[in-house]
Amino acid sequence: MRTTLPCLMLVLAAALAGCAERDQNKSASNTNRDDAAPFSGAKNSFVAAGWKPGEKGDWEAQMRRRVMTQNEYNKTN
Secondary structure, eight states: OTTHHHHHHHHHHHHHHTTOOOOOOOOTTTSOOSSSOGGGOOSSSOOOTTOOTTOHHHHHHHHHHHHHHHOHHHHHO
């Protein structure tokens, strides 16, 4: 009886953990707009330092810089 109750509580807690799924439906507040150009701006604070929203040339330069830093050939040579 001493081990049955804790095991039952553990199983119950694990079963209830699956019931806490968050809503995954798209809405205006959690979806990026598809009709805007990618260089026009971002809703969040995860933009690169020095990047100015709305300037296509700066956006393209930042994308080239990002690709070059992720290039394995540049890292190993």
